[in-house]
Structures are given as C-alpha cells and as structure tokens.
Amino acid sequence: MRWWTMLCVMAALGAAVVAPCQTNLLTNPGFEEMDGETGFPTGWKQVYWSNPKGTIVASDQARTGGRSVMLQGMPREQITDAGKQNNHLVGQTVEGIRGVRRLVLTAQFRTEGDGAAQLSMMTSDAEGNRLQYSSTTHYRQQPEWGEIRWAFATAPETDGLVIYLRNGGEGTVFYDDISLTSSEDALDSGAATATVDALIGGRVMSFSTPEAGGERTVWRGVHPGGLTNVIVPGDAYPGQLRDVPWELEVLEPNRRLLLTHRATHPDLAGLVFAKTLAMPEGSATLAVTLAVRNEGEQARELRLRTQEVLAPGHSLLTWPTATGLRVYRHPHQSIKRDMLLDGLAGDWVAATTADGSGMVVQFDEGLAEKGGAYLSHELDTLEVYYRSVEIAPGGEWEMSYSVTAIAGAGGVVHVDDEIAVSLDPLELGAERDYAAILHSMGAGVQREMTMLGTMAAGGVEGFEDTFTATPLSPSRVGLPWANLGITQVELRVEGLDEPIVIAQETLDDSPLMELPQPPDQVTRYPALEGFYPYGEYYRGYLPELAPADQYRRDQLDLYRRSYFNTWLVGENIPLNQFAETGKSAIADEMRERDMRLFLRGEFLRVFETTEDGNRREVYPGDYTRETAIERILQKGISIETRREFAEEFGDVILAYDVSDEPGPQLIPNYMMIQSLFNEIDPHHPAVTILNFSRTEFLPYMPVYYGDEYPIRRTGRNPWMVMDVVQFASQRTPGPVWIMLQAFGGRPEYTWQLPTGPEMRLMLWGSIAGGCKGITFHGSYSPPNWRYNKYYFTTAIDSFQATTPCWDAMVDVAREITAIGPSMLDCRVDTSGAFTAECEQLENYRERYNGPAVRLGVLRQPGPDGGRFLVAVNQDLDEARTVRLVADAEQIDAAAMLVGLQALAAPAPARAGAELTLEPGDGRILFAGTSEQVAEVVAATQAGHQANLRQIFRMDAEVARANGVDVAAAEALAEQGRVQDAILALEQAEGVEALAACARGLDEVQALLTPMAQVFRDEWDVVVPEADRQGVAEMAVWRNTQDPRMQQYSDEVAQAFIDRILLARRMKAGEAAQITGEV
Missing domain, CATH: 2.60.120.260 (Galactose-binding domain-like)
Known part of the structure; x- marks a missing residue:
C-alpha cells in the first residue's frame, strides 16, 4: 500500500500525519x-x-x-x-x-x-x-x-x-x-516500537522498549529530537530536508517503511533522498538505509550528518580508537557537554545510563568523517558526520546505519552485527566484583566466553562460561574480582578473531579537563542570611536626562518602587570615589533604600586585539598568590581600600562578581581569586556570572550564579528554566542564583524579549526549582527606536516605557522579596509528599510535554521541616487548574497548609488545595506544623511591610518637599503600621495638588508608552534601513526620507524626556508650579 501527502496538509493538522486509513x-x-x-x-x-x-x-x-x-x-x-x-x-x-x-x-x-x-x-x-x-x-x-x-x-x-x-x-x-x-505505519518488532514523523528527514519520534527502559528518545516537534535524523548540510540544524514534500510507503506492515524526500533548495535541487526504516521481528534494532540519487542535470555536493536524540541520563560513552577504547564519564554536576568523539576509529559508539539502559549506533566506518555527542539535562545526542561526496547526474550514493537498544549493560567494549559485549564496571582496580555481559544485536545468540583478570599481586584468574542472549535480555556472568587490583581484563569471545583487552595502554578514560579538588564544604556568608536578591544593572544613562547622579537616583527609586532590592554595578564607580574621598554616594543611596550592591569586576579573563581589530581571549597563565594580587591591583584600587570599603559598607554589599562567563579552564584561577577576596572581606562571597550550563563550576562556587536566556529566534523555551535551576540546586549545598533575559532584538536577532507569560513562567519556574536569587540583564536601556545603543527591545527603557515583560517582573518581585527569605535554607524535595493532578500538555508550542501545572517542593532543614509548594502554570495561553494532593504517609494529620500570596486562613494540609493559575503564573503555599505556618506567615508579612516601608519613605519625602504635613503618617510608620501610614499620607492635608500632579504624570506615561511600542513595531517606517548605515553608537536615528515621521519621533521622545524632568521637579517640591505643564 502507498500513502502520500504534502506539507500543506500536515500544517493544517497541526502535526505531521500520514493520510489515515478510513x-x-x-x-x-x-x-x-x-x-x-x-x-x-x-x-x-x-x-x-x-x-x-x-x-x-x-x-x-x-x-x-x-x-x-x-x-x-x-x-x-x-x-x-x-x-x-x-x-x-x-x-x-x-x-x-x-x-x-x-x-x-x-x-x-x-x-x-x-x-x-x-x-x-x-x-x-x-x-x-x-x-x-x-x-x-x-x-x-x-x-x-x-x-x-x-x-x-x-x-x-x-x-x-x-x-x-x-x-x-x-x-x-x-x-x-x-x-x-x-x-498503521508504526513499526513494531515485538521487542520495540517506533513511530515516524516524515518531516525533518524522517525522524523517529518515538522508539520504545516497553519491557526494558521504556521510551528511548525525546520528541520536541521541529526542534532537535527523535532518532535517525538526517541533516543536510551536516554542519547546520535543521538543514534543508525539514520542510520539503515527502512520500511514505509501507513496504511491509509494521516492519519496513520507505520515506522519500525531494530536495528543493537550489544547492540540492535534483537530489532525491530515499530512506528505508526497518525493524526485524523480535529485534530492538532500527535499521536505516539511505540512498541519495541525483535526478538533476548538475553534479551535487552532499554533506550530511545523522543525529540520534536519546532520553537524558547517558553518563557513560564508549567508542573504539586506534589504540583501544575511549571512555567518557559524564560528571553528575555537569548540565551539558558538547563534544567530539576524539580518536574515533571504528564503526560504533555506545551510550549507557547508570541503570544499564543503553543505545548503540553502528555506521559505515569508511564513509564517516567524525563523531560527536551532546549530553544535557533535556536530551542526549550521538551524531556521525559523513565525508563530503559529489553525486554526478544520474548517480547514487548509499549508506546504512542502525540504532539498537540494549539493557543491563555496563560500559560497552565491543560491537559487531550480531553481538555487543559490555563490562561492569568498566575500570581497572575496581573495589567491587566485575561482570561480563553479552548483548544480542539482532536475533538470539549464544557464545562461549573466556574471561581473564590479571591481578596487581601477580597471577591471572580465569573463568569460562556459555552466554545466551536475546534482544534486551542480556546474559551476565559475575566475576569475583573485588579489591584484587585488576590491572587487565581479557575477554575471549567465540567467533571473534582477537580478544577484547582492557588494560592501561588500551583504555583511555581520562577526563576531558583536569580540574582541582573541590573544597570540602561550602562557606556560608553572613551577608546572604535572610536576604533574597532581586535586581538589575545600572544602565541606560542618556545625556538628555543629565545630571548623571540624578538619573542614578531616579533609576534606584524606580527599581525600589518595583520591589527590586539589588543593583549590579561596576566596582570602579563606588570604589574610586571611596578611594578619593572616603565616601560613596552610591553606597549611601543604597543604604537609604535598603538595597544591596552587587559589585562587578573582571579578574580572570584576558583579551588581546588581533590584527583585524577583533578581540581574542588568551589564557592568563596559572595564578599564584602573587600574580592574583597583581591582577586585583591592576584595577587601580588597593587591597587596603577594598578592605576599608567592605568594613564601612558591609551592610550594603551583597557579593563580588569577579568574572563574566569564564570557561572551566579558569577554575583554578578563580579559586585563587576567591581566597584573596575572602581575606579582604570574609562576609561577602566572590562569585562569577556564568553561562548557566557551566556546571563544572558547581563544586567550587559558594553561590552558583549563571545566566539563562531561552527566548530565542530559533525557539522559545521558557519551560527549561525550572529544569536547569533544579538540576543545579540538587548538586550544590550552596544557593543558586539565576540571571534572566529582559531584552531582545529584531526578528533576525538571536534573543527575543520574553512575553509577560513567558517571563512569569521563567521566574516562577526558577523559584520552584530552588533558586535563591534572581537578577536580570538588559531591562533598562536607551530606547532603540530613538538611539543606536544596546538592545532593540527591553522590558523597560530609559524613558520608563514598560512592556508586559516588566509588569511580570514587578508582580513576582512583590511576592518573592517578601516570601523568599523564608525559603533560603530549603532544599529540593522529590519525596512525593505533595503531587499535582492536572491535565497534560503534549507537544505544546512544539516544545513542552508534561503536566499543565508543575509543582516544585522545597523543604526546610531537618526531618521535621515544613515544605514550600510552588505551583507553576506551564500554559502560556490559558488558565489551568491543578489539584495539590498530599501523601498521608508523609504529611502529619495535624499539619496545616496556607497560601502565602493571599495569606488566607490555614487549612488541613492533608486536604490539599485546588488552584487556578493564569498563563505562566505561579503560587507559593507552605505546609507544616501550626507553629511553622505561623512563623512563615509572620516573616512574609514582615517582608511586605519592609518593602512598603521603603515605598512610603519615598512618598513621604516627596510630600514633605511639597509642603505636605507628613508627621502623623510617619509616626504610624515608626510604630510599624505601614499600611495605616500610607493611608494617612494619602489623606494628609495639602496632598491634593501633589496627588493630582502625580496622577497626571502617570497618565502621560500611559499615553506615551503605546507610542514607543508602535515605533518598535514599525521601525522600518520610523527609520528606513538606508538611514541606519554608518550611524555612530549612541547617536539619534534620523529619518532623511520622511521629515514628518522624524518630527513625530522627535516629539514623542521629547515628551518622554519632559515627563521625566517634570517628575524630578515634582520630587523637588514644585508640584504646584508644574501642574499646568503636566
């Protein structure tokens, strides 16, 4: 039988679907x-x-x-x-x-x-x-x-x-x-099943072995996922086969399929890709034959790679080399690794998990150029790059490869068409017994095997046995060699011409990078106790908004009113002033607002200028104590000045950021810099801002701090943030902080501005994953529709024009800066004490598969610690309802449950709760004893009062400057009755003129902000592309083709600036004078 369809039909279905039987x-x-x-x-x-x-x-x-x-x-x-x-x-x-x-x-x-x-x-x-x-x-x-x-x-x-x-x-x-x-085109051998999606070169979207390991691949729609992915050209994803017409023919029901793709790209025109997928009865092997014929009139160059996307967790990779066997052991704390299979000199590569589930890829050695792998918390891949070939008109090129699932495996040491052999453990001198394991690569097999172990004390101990294996049912023979100091293992397998020898000279299991021994314990820093960092950079200064010190204060006030409590700033700004005068205006302003400074400097990375004017990073050499001190002194600040600043403003400092995204090769140098900063200031940590995936740093940093920017032109994946944070939180005893993107660019730019629901999802997902601090990058920049500077879109700009992304940031800040301090000592709890019952999302936005609402559980220290529950709606479009269910065996009958945002009356925890969450939104609850609940509720209320106290203080200062009697309101605030104080201030005598002025300024901003969005949306009209050429950085764009459009732009920009200047005058006490101008 033969079925076919075209891409347009599949698009109408919302998924690639072969025309069904009727x-x-x-x-x-x-x-x-x-x-x-x-x-x-x-x-x-x-x-x-x-x-x-x-x-x-x-x-x-x-x-x-x-x-x-x-x-x-x-x-x-x-x-x-x-x-x-x-x-x-x-x-x-x-x-x-x-x-x-x-x-x-x-x-x-x-x-x-x-x-x-x-x-x-x-x-x-x-x-x-x-x-x-x-x-x-x-x-x-x-x-x-x-x-x-x-x-x-x-x-x-x-x-x-x-x-x-x-x-x-x-x-x-x-x-x-x-x-x-x-x-009826799903392949089914009895031992395994496979379902094919014809798009993207004919990937296998599901490969399952129900009786041994379950699902073996990961499917994410048009994003990397699935097995037998053919990528053309081989050096770029997704290649040219993704969206081309295709035909699917069932050659043998449930056994063999033929997928035909006809290339449409000009560089590949005329090439026809005929791909046969087969699963022989009883096997766990997916066999692939790819024939590429040239039906065009011109010769075509073909470069391709195959990609097998596996479920995550493959911690052991093995492949043959010219001298024996290469072994890669994936560190448990590494979140991702992209690597070449160095020294590959054979026709197979194998990947196995800690529980023995494995996948083996076999290929044509003579056609392959190199191999690669990618290991992460989301998925693993095994990839083969093939040598470039030229196919003449009428010619054909053919290759074949296979993917086989195995079970009960150790480290694979041999593979051929009939068998695979693994050794557990795959190491010399093991302290536990060994086992030799035979795997079937097709039909049932039987082999005699002799196993010889050479001992450190001398002598060889040997065993013989008959191994009988079927697909996914290996034959295993134990070897009592624990603590014998085995220096060599030799396996003589019936049917093999040469024995398999595992010895020091044949086994290369060296790490990809040598790193120092991590510290025995993580230092706790007093400055981090009871404080949940939530902040942004000092950025976005415009000369039109001078003077700079007033601009800085404006930005600090806006941040603090938005519940931000942390400011990322270059260390030279406060330290240079302190070195010269013994004072620091910035530090004083931060203290006044009860905010913390995150001081940034670069003490690790070194760059040089190349002949073509670009920058190139060079290794600075291994630091000694002396060279590290020299590097610190290069900043122009003495060690003593740094120490004195820390003593004077210790209550204002959060931490020191000593490098921007260093590579793991700089870990030894970081350790030296960290030790020196600990001597200078033992109360505040020295950390680096990392790419979040640089989890090689996890054992070495007192705070693991990394950036994650998952909203990209090539795919928007806010769902992964919870996973990466939880991954890191479970692998370090210290806190985890994250930096999220609050910026984006035009459609062709790599990163895109998150929507409101996306930002909420990332923030609540971070909190649910165990994050103990959040910062942002890029959210306060000059408006790029006006100036040639920084990012095109930001959550908020220097004109204070906001977006839904900023609204989400503020909403979450209000809650987490109050609740978060109570969560700082919690650890991720995977015990199942609480679970979430809700609908599932499948291939949602071609990215997410999982529950519509995810639940993160964070537990206080000790066996009787209470639990914070963080429920997060994964749906970006619709509200979702979830039922939180308590495990009666783990949750005491007397335990209580309270929602920490609404702060309603506590209810029995065993009864659970039902929540309805808006798109991307989250909810925090707490379950514990009545005493624990009361303590957390009181701390949360105190956190809200502390935030409101700062907002009241700023309002009272403005009111006082405008002649309003604030004494009564301030007296209430001093008594801790902040909400009463705010109400009293709103009703104070003489406040009406000030309130009217403030409302007017808010209304002006509300009218102007949509104009900024229109200018961004229609930027090609506002500034034609021809007028963008050669414009100096920070210069104002000029539309020379449409003077009227330029006039509109000028007037809107000036209105934004005028509003900010009027707001300053209002703060200075001129509300009555400027009401007419407003």
Whole structure:
C-alpha cells in the first residue's frame, strides 16, 4: 500500500500525519443510535467534573442525520468548585487500542454564546494507571459548523483509550460526526516500537522498549529530537530536508517503511533522498538505509550528518580508537557537554545510563568523517558526520546505519552485527566484583566466553562460561574480582578473531579537563542570611536626562518602587570615589533604600586585539598568590581600600562578581581569586556570572550564579528554566542564583524579549526549582527606536516605557522579596509528599510535554521541616487548574497548609488545595506544623511591610518637599503600621495638588508608552534601513526620507524626556508650579 501527502496538509493538522486509513474506530460517531435505558446516544457517556452540573443532552440540531450532542455551560459564579470553571464532557472508551498508535480525532462542532469547544484524550496501562491526559486549545466564536482536527500518538504502554468532547465555557457547544482514524505505519518488532514523523528527514519520534527502559528518545516537534535524523548540510540544524514534500510507503506492515524526500533548495535541487526504516521481528534494532540519487542535470555536493536524540541520563560513552577504547564519564554536576568523539576509529559508539539502559549506533566506518555527542539535562545526542561526496547526474550514493537498544549493560567494549559485549564496571582496580555481559544485536545468540583478570599481586584468574542472549535480555556472568587490583581484563569471545583487552595502554578514560579538588564544604556568608536578591544593572544613562547622579537616583527609586532590592554595578564607580574621598554616594543611596550592591569586576579573563581589530581571549597563565594580587591591583584600587570599603559598607554589599562567563579552564584561577577576596572581606562571597550550563563550576562556587536566556529566534523555551535551576540546586549545598533575559532584538536577532507569560513562567519556574536569587540583564536601556545603543527591545527603557515583560517582573518581585527569605535554607524535595493532578500538555508550542501545572517542593532543614509548594502554570495561553494532593504517609494529620500570596486562613494540609493559575503564573503555599505556618506567615508579612516601608519613605519625602504635613503618617510608620501610614499620607492635608500632579504624570506615561511600542513595531517606517548605515553608537536615528515621521519621533521622545524632568521637579517640591505643564 502507498500513502502520500504534502506539507500543506500536515500544517493544517497541526502535526505531521500520514493520510489515515478510513476505518472509524468510534461507535455511533453521528449519535444517531440511542440507548433505550440511558436516553443518550449509544457508546457515549455523560461526564461531569464540575458542580453544579451543566446540561448534556442529545439534540436535534444536527450537522448530518437527525442528532448531535449539546453541552451547555453554567454561569461561573454559580459553580461551587474552586476553579470556577465549566468542566463537563461526553466520553467514549475506544476498544482495541494497544501500544503506540498514531491517531487523528476529528469533530464537527459549532458554538453559541461563550461556548468553548475542546477535545481531550486519556490513555491508561493494563493495570488502569493513567499514562496520558492531553487536550486541544479551546475553540470559540464558531456559530456555523466547523471542524477540529487533532493528531496525537498513544504511549507505548497503552492498553486503554478514552476520548472526550468538552465545553469549557458558559455558553453552548454542539458536536456531530466524530471520527477517530489510525495510520498503521508504526513499526513494531515485538521487542520495540517506533513511530515516524516524515518531516525533518524522517525522524523517529518515538522508539520504545516497553519491557526494558521504556521510551528511548525525546520528541520536541521541529526542534532537535527523535532518532535517525538526517541533516543536510551536516554542519547546520535543521538543514534543508525539514520542510520539503515527502512520500511514505509501507513496504511491509509494521516492519519496513520507505520515506522519500525531494530536495528543493537550489544547492540540492535534483537530489532525491530515499530512506528505508526497518525493524526485524523480535529485534530492538532500527535499521536505516539511505540512498541519495541525483535526478538533476548538475553534479551535487552532499554533506550530511545523522543525529540520534536519546532520553537524558547517558553518563557513560564508549567508542573504539586506534589504540583501544575511549571512555567518557559524564560528571553528575555537569548540565551539558558538547563534544567530539576524539580518536574515533571504528564503526560504533555506545551510550549507557547508570541503570544499564543503553543505545548503540553502528555506521559505515569508511564513509564517516567524525563523531560527536551532546549530553544535557533535556536530551542526549550521538551524531556521525559523513565525508563530503559529489553525486554526478544520474548517480547514487548509499549508506546504512542502525540504532539498537540494549539493557543491563555496563560500559560497552565491543560491537559487531550480531553481538555487543559490555563490562561492569568498566575500570581497572575496581573495589567491587566485575561482570561480563553479552548483548544480542539482532536475533538470539549464544557464545562461549573466556574471561581473564590479571591481578596487581601477580597471577591471572580465569573463568569460562556459555552466554545466551536475546534482544534486551542480556546474559551476565559475575566475576569475583573485588579489591584484587585488576590491572587487565581479557575477554575471549567465540567467533571473534582477537580478544577484547582492557588494560592501561588500551583504555583511555581520562577526563576531558583536569580540574582541582573541590573544597570540602561550602562557606556560608553572613551577608546572604535572610536576604533574597532581586535586581538589575545600572544602565541606560542618556545625556538628555543629565545630571548623571540624578538619573542614578531616579533609576534606584524606580527599581525600589518595583520591589527590586539589588543593583549590579561596576566596582570602579563606588570604589574610586571611596578611594578619593572616603565616601560613596552610591553606597549611601543604597543604604537609604535598603538595597544591596552587587559589585562587578573582571579578574580572570584576558583579551588581546588581533590584527583585524577583533578581540581574542588568551589564557592568563596559572595564578599564584602573587600574580592574583597583581591582577586585583591592576584595577587601580588597593587591597587596603577594598578592605576599608567592605568594613564601612558591609551592610550594603551583597557579593563580588569577579568574572563574566569564564570557561572551566579558569577554575583554578578563580579559586585563587576567591581566597584573596575572602581575606579582604570574609562576609561577602566572590562569585562569577556564568553561562548557566557551566556546571563544572558547581563544586567550587559558594553561590552558583549563571545566566539563562531561552527566548530565542530559533525557539522559545521558557519551560527549561525550572529544569536547569533544579538540576543545579540538587548538586550544590550552596544557593543558586539565576540571571534572566529582559531584552531582545529584531526578528533576525538571536534573543527575543520574553512575553509577560513567558517571563512569569521563567521566574516562577526558577523559584520552584530552588533558586535563591534572581537578577536580570538588559531591562533598562536607551530606547532603540530613538538611539543606536544596546538592545532593540527591553522590558523597560530609559524613558520608563514598560512592556508586559516588566509588569511580570514587578508582580513576582512583590511576592518573592517578601516570601523568599523564608525559603533560603530549603532544599529540593522529590519525596512525593505533595503531587499535582492536572491535565497534560503534549507537544505544546512544539516544545513542552508534561503536566499543565508543575509543582516544585522545597523543604526546610531537618526531618521535621515544613515544605514550600510552588505551583507553576506551564500554559502560556490559558488558565489551568491543578489539584495539590498530599501523601498521608508523609504529611502529619495535624499539619496545616496556607497560601502565602493571599495569606488566607490555614487549612488541613492533608486536604490539599485546588488552584487556578493564569498563563505562566505561579503560587507559593507552605505546609507544616501550626507553629511553622505561623512563623512563615509572620516573616512574609514582615517582608511586605519592609518593602512598603521603603515605598512610603519615598512618598513621604516627596510630600514633605511639597509642603505636605507628613508627621502623623510617619509616626504610624515608626510604630510599624505601614499600611495605616500610607493611608494617612494619602489623606494628609495639602496632598491634593501633589496627588493630582502625580496622577497626571502617570497618565502621560500611559499615553506615551503605546507610542514607543508602535515605533518598535514599525521601525522600518520610523527609520528606513538606508538611514541606519554608518550611524555612530549612541547617536539619534534620523529619518532623511520622511521629515514628518522624524518630527513625530522627535516629539514623542521629547515628551518622554519632559515627563521625566517634570517628575524630578515634582520630587523637588514644585508640584504646584508644574501642574499646568503636566
């Protein structure tokens, strides 16, 4: 049989789907047959998940035939459930769905009023345990009959499937003519299953071994994922095969598929890629043959690589070299590693996990040029780069390779077409017993093996045995060689011409980089106790907003009113002034606002200028104490001045940032610099701002501090932030801080500004992952529609024009700076004491697969410590409801649960909670004893009072300057009644003129800010590309082609500046004088 489709059809489906067979798997899909007992269509059932119930009935308003089903919602205010959402469904259990099946659910529907149509699916295993629960988006405003078409794949363990037709709105939804069809192109050998997505060179989106290891790959839509990915050209992802027309032919049902791609790119025109995927019966091998023929009239150069994306966790890689075997052991604290398979000199590479699950890739050694691997917390890859070939017109080039799943493995030491051999442990001189393991690479195999171990004390101990293995069922023989100082292992395997020898001269398991011994314990610094850092850089100064010291104070006031408490600033600014005068205006201003300085300098990296004018990093040499001191003194500040500044302003300093993204080769030098800073100032840590993936630094830093900028032109992935933070938090006893992006560029720029929901998701995800401090990069910069400087879009700019990204930053700051100090000593808790019950998101935005709401649990120290629960909505488009469920075996009956944002009355923790979260939003709760709850609530309230005290102080200063009597309000503030003080200030005599002036300035800003967004959106009109050439940095853009447009730009910019200058005058006491100007 032969099926084919084109890209446009797949785009309409929302996923790559082969044209399905036309058998409808549903019973009574048109609702025509009625059940005499229930009075409802046969095969369907009414399901109510909200109270009171909505209305679900058979209707005569049909699209075809005589009946449809109608689901009518309830007004939200009448719903008694915590989520206040309509949640009633029509469901059908689908018979005969087992294992991986690719299905398409199609429904005809229409809506009335606020009806919200939605389709859902739920799979379960043979024991009835839920495997998947996923839904489409909501479809509204469809008064005429329309269609929802949804493609999904069932999990390998599937033994049952239920599909649901839903209404999530207060209005009405009608459904008719429902169809569920299946594409029978999933490969299934009995031992393994594979599902293919024809896009991107024909990747295998699922490769599962249900009885041994489960899912072996990772699928993320058009992003890296899946197996057997063919990338052309080989040096760039995704290559030219991603979006081309394709054909799929089933050569043998469930056994062999032929995928044909016809290249359309001019450099590849005429090339036809014919890729055969096969899974022989009983095997765990996916065999691939790729034939590329040139049907064009010109010779074509072909460069490609194959990419196998594996599930994460492969900590041991092995591959043959000219001298024996290369072994790479992935450090547990490393979040990612991109590496070449150095010295590759064979036709295989193997990757295994700590529990023995493994994957083996075999390829044509004569065609391969090099190999590579990428290991991370999200996914692992094994890649083979092939030598460039030229294919003449009418010519053909062919290669083959295979991917095989293995189980129960140690380190793989040999692979051929029939067997693989592994050794556990793959090391010499092990202190535990060894085992030799035989794996089948195809059919069942039997081999005699002699195993010889050479001992350090002399002599050889040997064993012989018969090994019998089948796919995923290896044969293992233990070797009692613990603590014998084994110096060599020799395996003589029946059928092999040469023995497998593991010895010092044949085994290279050296680390990729030699690093010093980490410190035994992490230093705790007094300055970090009870303080949750949340801050930004000093940046964005404009000459038009001079003087600089006033601009600085304006920025500090704006940050503090936005609940920011930390300022990142170059150390030369405060230290130089202190060295000259013994004073520091910046430090005084920070103290006044109860903020902390994060002092930045570069003491590790060295750059030189190349002949072409570019910068090149050079290694500064290994630091000694003397050379490290010399490097510190190069900054022009003496050691004694640094010490005196720390003594004078210790309450203002947060930490020292001593380098910007150093590589791991500089870890020894960092240790030397850190020790010197500890001598100068033992109360504040010296850290580096890292790329967050530089987790080689984890054992060495008292605070692990890194930047993560996941909103990119090539893909927006805010979901990964929680994962990377949690990864680091679980691998260091010290705190983890993160820097997030608050900047972006034009569509062609690498990084893009996060949306409001994306920023909320990143922030709450960081907190849920155990983050103990948050900073941002780029959020306060000159507006790039006006000036040639910095980033094109920022969360807020120097004109104080904000975006939804900034609003999210402020909203989270308000909560976490008050709650966060109570969370500083907590550790990530994976015990399952609390779990989240919610819907699943599958291939959401082609990036995220997982629960719609994720739950992070952070526990206080000690066996009786309470727990902070951080629930985060992963959906960026819709509100989601989650049920937090307590494990009665871990949560005491007397424990209480309280929400720390609303601060409602505590309730029994075992009862859990139901939350509804807006897109990307988060919620923090605390569970513990009544005493613990009271302590955390009191600390949170105190944190809010401290923040409000600073806002009141700034307001009172402005009021006093404008002649308002603030004595009564300040007296209340001194008594700790800050909210009463704020109310008293709002009602103080003489405040009306000031309040009117402030409201007017706010209204002006509200009118101007959308203009800034319009200018960014229409920048090609505001400043044509021809006028951007040769403009000096920091200069004002000039539109020479449209003077009227330039006039608009000038006037809006001047209005922003005038507003800021008027606000300064208001602060200085001139509110009455400037009211007319406002």
